[in-house]
Amino acid sequence: MDDKQIIDLYFDRSQHAAEAAREKYGAHCRAIAYNILESEEEAETCADGVWPLAWEAMPPHRPSRLSSFLGGITRRLALDRWSKRSLKQRSEGNVAMLLLELEECMPADLPEDMLNEECLAAAATAYLRTKPLLHRMAFIRRYWYCNTVKVIARQLSLPERRVEALLRLMREELRETIRREAAAQ
């Protein structure tokens, strides 16, 4: 079943909508949740929480990319779940590494209240739109899908060192973009 048909089921308030979405994107959502939570059980629980939220969102929202939309719900749920972990648990694992890396994107000289989520999202979007597809793929796989560098290297048929260097460069460039966006506000 294609995405349009699944979305139409939601808009028609069909009982089969969630089933169809789960069948097509269940594994996708579990994978995103696992990248963040690093636990099969928690990833399963998190993914199960996607379908009621998708039911509430559609309608009125009609996603242009159903995979991204459902994946986004999953990501939020997974990060919320992660943030409830103990300090010790949060200091280890993939997300801890992600946060350390993304810290490099945040201009140290700018106060935090100048950097709201809306501004950051806009800056990241503007920056990514200027980059080649391969760069965008690497960045989003790392910082949206939360894949590890090893997995990204395999998926993009690149050496790990190349992926690390690419992401490092992009973090530096994103930092400057965020600085400019914050200054422009």
Place this chain on the structure above:
Amino acid sequence: MKSEKLLRALGDLPEDLVAEGNLRRRHPLLRLGAILLCVLLLLSALYPFFRDRIQGRGENLPAQGVTLRGAAYEIWDADSVQAQRTGLPSAIQTEMVGMQIDSLDQGTVHLYLPAEDQNAVYILAADNAYQYLIFAGYQLPGDDGSTHVDAQQMFLTYGVTGAADLAAVTWQEEASTDPEALAALYDALVSADAFGEGELLPEQETEVSDYGDPVWLEAANGLRWMAYYNSGSGLFCWLGNFYSVGTDFLPAAAA
């Protein structure tokens, strides 16, 4: 941490950007392989077009459908010969006039100018039926005083199959001047479609005895020609790739 704010903010990236992160990327070697395959397919499709140029062959002469092999040539019709010939050494001009009067009767004169030697000129004459004879070859020294060189040698060097084909040529002098035998050979070769694209068509068989003794030319690449050499006027040739028909049609002494 500020970075947690950024991590969450990235969740609001547009859906199309997020979807790109899920795209598959083909292995670079696969992409390179696909590109190489496309290039090879393109080259093989274009090869027939460039083949003649690569091997120094000429283009189809207009209105004849016969490919004259050679790197370059000019076509002059009977009317323009008079105007053009003033630029050529006198020996060539004489030949051309002679051809016009004696042989061509409203035919055309062609000059074959091989790219390999800018001083070499072949004069090719054609009759009304556009059957070609290589009339003579000349080596131009650059001024009027050209030498009527051995057309046979010129032909071997810059001949219609191209210089690259003539790694070595042997002459087999045969005494066969039997017009009937030669006519039969010609008929057999035509029947066997020996004269494909690029071959010069043979002269009508009834006149062969007037041209001198025939010789067989066999190139190292298997090409065989039957040629008539007239030491007074140059080399008249019947040409063809006999290799495609084997030796059955050749006279026993030459096989």
